[in-house]
Amino acid sequence: MYIKEVELKNFKSFGKSIRVPLKNDFVTVTGPNGSGKSNIVDALLFALCLSSSRAMRAERLPDLIYRGDNGKNPDFAQVIVRLDNTSRHFPLDQDTIEVSRKIKINRDKYASSYSFNGKSCGQAELLDLLAKAGITPESYNIVMQGDVTRIIEMTAVERRKIIDEIAGVAEFDEKKKKALEE
Ligand code: ATP
Ligand code: MG
Incomplete structure (x- = not known):
């Protein structure tokens, strides 16, 4: 399974709608400092619910919405990720x-909405669906800067936890623990 395309609408430095096509191969994104390379990775973290706003280098989620200098800023940001499922990782x-x-x-409030294959769903439901294909916040679908060093410096028990996640x-x-508590 691989990401075929990511579409960003008003996300961070991308003040309009852009589509980034990707390939089932080694892909690099190059460009000058501050041109938005890491923001594309942040877009993936956002749409696939893989991290907190801090890891996406935003104080709060609304900071992910494009802010231009003409004073008329959009009131939403959206990221669409298209995954190739010819391998049927998703059943x-x-x-x-x-x-x-x-x-x-909406005024001084904000809310996230999610959809899977065009059908709207809640975050918990989306997380469950993504987990079916091994996409979870705990796994290493995206290896961030510093992750490798952290893994090297971990204790054996902590490293074992990662192997349990991957396996x-x-x-x-986690589900057993929850069931026993109920
Ligand atoms: P580097 O090579 O230094 O790693 P990069 O290409 O990874 O750079 P990014 O970190 O993706 O660059 O982009 C940083 C730019 O995104 C900054 O100029 C920052 O001002 C801009 N940016 C972040 N959030 C927003 C936002 N909400 N609206 C507009 N611009 C934003
Ligand atoms: Mg960067």
Whole structure:
């Protein structure tokens, strides 16, 4: 499975709608400092619910919405991720899976909305669906700057936890723990 395309609308430095096509291969993004390379990674973290706003280098989620200098800023940001599912990692008879997350400001409040294959859903539901294909905040779908050093410096027990995550055991440990508590 791989990411075929990511579409950004008013996300961080991208003040309009842009589509970034990706390939099932080694892809690099190059450009001058501050041109938005890392913001593309942040867009993936956002849409796939892989991290907190801090890890996306934003104080609060609304800071992810494009801010221009003409004073007329959009009230929403949206990221759509198109995943290739020809491998059927998602147990669905579809070659492309579309995941979308939008954050919208309404007066001084803001809210996120999510959708999976065009159908709106809650965050918990989306996380469960993504976990079916091994996309979870705990796993290393995206290796961030500093992650490798952190893994090297971990204790054996901490490293074992990562292996449990990758093997898919940890998810069941967590569900078992919850069930026993109920
Ligand atoms: P480097 O090579 O230094 O790592 P980069 O290409 O990874 O640079 P990014 O970190 O992706 O650059 O982009 C940083 C730019 O994004 C900054 O100029 C910052 O002002 C801009 N930016 C971040 N959030 C917003 C926002 N909400 N609205 C407009 N611009 C934003
Ligand atoms: Mg960068």
